[in-house]
Amino acid sequence: MNVARYWRTEKTRYGLVGETCRVCGKPIFPPRDLCPHCTEAGQDLRTFGGKGEVYSFAHVADAPAGYTEYQPYTMALIKLEEGPLLTAQLTDVDEADVRIGMPVEMVTRKLKEEGENGMVVYGYKFRPVIAASR
Amino acid sequence: MREVSIVGIGQTDVGEHWERSLRDLAVDAMIGAIKDSHAERVDALYVGNMLSGELTAQQHLGALLADWGGLGGAEACKIEAADASGAAAVRQGYLAVASGVHDFIIACGVEKTTDADTETSNAAWSYGTDAEYEGNQGVTMPAMAGLMMRRYMHEYGVAREAFAPFAVIAHANGVNNPHAMYRSPISAEAYARAGMVADPISMFDGAPLCDGAAAVLLCPSDIASRFSEKPVRIRASAAATDRLALHSRNDVLFLQAAFLSAQRAFLQAGIGPGDVQFFELHDAFSILAALSLEACGFAERGKATHLAKGGQFDLHGKMPICTMGGLKARGHPIGASGVYQIVEAAQQLRGEAGANQVEAHLGMTQSLGGTGATAITHILEV
Numbered sequence: 192m193n194v195a196r197y198w199r200t201e202k203t204r205y206g207l208v209g210e211t212c213r214v215c216g217k218p219i220f221p222p223r224d225l226c227p228h229c230t231e232a233g234q235d236l237r238t239f240g241g242k243g244e245v246y247s248f249a250h251v252a253d254a255p256a257g258y259t260e261y262q263p264y265t266m267a268l269i270k271l272e273e274g275p276l277l278t279a280q281l282t283d284v285d286e287a288d289v290r291i292g293m294p295v296e297m298v299t300r301k302l303k304e305e306g307e308n309g310m311v312v313y314g315y316k317f318r319p320v321i322a323a324s325r
Numbered sequence: 326m327r328e329v330s331i332v333g334i335g336q337t338d339v340g341e342h343w344e345r346s347l348r349d350l351a352v353d354a355m356i357g358a359i360k361d362s363h364a365e366r367v368d369a370l371y372v373g374n375m376l377s378g379e380l381t382a383q384q385h386l387g388a389l390l391a392d393w394g395g396l397g398g399a400e401a402c403k404i405e406a407a408d409a410s411g412a413a414a415v416r417q418g419y420l421a422v423a424s425g426v427h428d429f430i431i432a433c434g435v436e437k438t439t440d441a442d443t444e445t446s447n448a449a450w451s452y453g454t455d456a457e458y459e460g461n462q463g464v465t466m467p468a469m470a471g472l473m474m475r476r477y478m479h480e481y482g483v484a485r486e487a488f489a490p491f492a493v494i495a496h497a498n499g500v501n502n503p504h505a506m507y508r509s510p511i512s513a514e515a516y517a518r519a520g521m522v523a524d525p526i527s528m529f530d531g532a533p534l535c536d537g538a539a540a541v542l543l544c545p546s547d548i549a550s551r552f553s554e555k556p557v558r559i560r561a562s563a564a565a566t567d568r569l570a571l572h573s574r575n576d577v578l579f580l581q582a583a584f585l586s587a588q589r590a591f592l593q594a595g596i597g598p599g600d601v602q603f604f605e606l607h608d609a610f611s612i613l614a615a616l617s618l619e620a621c622g623f624a625e626r627g628k629a630t631h632l633a634k635g636g637q638f639d640l641h642g643k644m645p646i647c648t649m650g651g652l653k654a655r656g657h658p659i660g661a662s663g664v665y666q667i668v669e670a671a672q673q674l675r676g677e678a679g680a681n682q683v684e685a686h687l688g689m690t691q692s693l694g695g696t697g698a699t700a701i702t703h704i705l706e707v
Contacts, residue, residue, distance in 0.1 A: 200457055221458050249471025250524040255448030258463035266468040268572055276572040278459045291479050
């Protein structure tokens with residue numbers, strides 16, 4: 192796998208960098224050339240705070256190639272405080288404790304390894320908000 | 326625009342074909358469709374397939390299958406729209422005939438998943454999601470369906486067990502389909518006990534990946550009676566898309582593409598949902614069956630499982646679904662499923678559905694790609 196494919200989206204994966212639409216003012220994540228809400232071009236970069244809540248979740252028993260190391264894991268839709276939904280794994284949580292509406296925060300974790308000589312890819316996962324950090 | 330009819334159908338058994346390759350399966354279905362008609366030539370071939378490159382290192386399926394299928398020189402290419410590839414190929418064939426460019430078209434859907442190991446084929450199946458923002462996070466198709474199902478259960482106060490009728494109906498109907506992968510009934514109790522794949526998705530919520538090929542031969546309706554004793558008219562063919570990533574949709578529980586393609590198909594045919602006598606829907610997961618029914622207007626939002634429990638969608642209910650087993654019991658050879666749906670609807674309308682025959686002159690099919698970002702609807706009539 193070509194390294195460029197991954198560093199291209201590095202800011203988004205490491206820093207939750209998205210956009211605000213200059214035309215309609217809505218928050219956009221992940222960033223894209225045309226606003227998904229008003230289809231106009233022209234956005235300003237913004238960093239999302241990384242706080243949100245679980246919108247939905249599924250416990251994955253059969254991971255695809257490249258992700259079996261973490262099996263079983265929980266996939267979730269996260270609703271960020273600023274509004275957008277995103278797809279991410281939950282981490283540092285007991286499967287039985289996951290609930291819709293559970294407050295979560297972003298952390299950076301290893302996403303996958305592409306074999307012995309391949310890329311090790313890092314990115315965002317979400318964990319329950321630790322009381323002291325709220 | 327010319328009216329278009331189906332004058333030939335062909336299909337292989339669906340399952341794990343260890344002794345047959347992708348081309349063997351496709352050519353079998355193509356020959357079946359040609360022999361079923363009296364067509365003397367084929368002008369073009371559209372191949373519906375999602376993963377031949379990833380799983381069997383074979384692309385260029387148009388030329389391959391025109392060559393091995395004996396269509397020497399015919400125009401041919403592959404059409405890809407994830408799980409809806411087969412339906413997209415039928416639609417391309419429809420457009421080619423309707424426009425007057427070609428008279429005789431074969432649309433063939435084929436998938437060969439068992440030439441790769443299960444982890445690889447499962448990973449490849451998820452390539453129909455957003456690779457950078459869903460696939461990269463480790464999603465599987467069952468996980469995506471699980472995200473939709475969990476939210477549905479939460480918003481509508483529906484238990485997991487409420488989805489049982491979709492699997493029970495599909496398996497009941499698969500029993501009498503000689504081409505189906507699973508020909509044994511299951512009970513609601515067995516559904517409730519099933520092992521989890523992506524909780525809340527169990528092994529009885531998801532259709533099995535497998536091998537298979539199906540084909541239809543199309544020609545203009547005004548000459549169709551010369552090429553088939555029982556031509557089936559395509560009253561409508563309509564496609565639509567939604568945002569690719571589930572997280573980018575305004576409402577993850579409303580299949581906008583399914584809604585749009587159904588509305589466009591109803592408009593084209595000049596009918597409404599109440600006129601549809603049976604519906605071959607995309608039950609790759611039971612939640613998609615429910616959401617497809619709701620998006621097309623066959624159930625109010627949040628009510629599909631209630632109607633299913635009441636027997637509405639049983640073979641002899643008010644509006645049967647998955648009459649030959651659906652994706653769940655017939656099997657889901659990914660890029661072929663959309664063509665199987667149309668072949669099975671044609672069997673029903675020709676009165677060739679055997680023990681599963683329903684009384685109908687008009688039926689509808691709908692194929693979804695991925696989590697529903699593509700939806701292709703056809704309305705057929707005799």
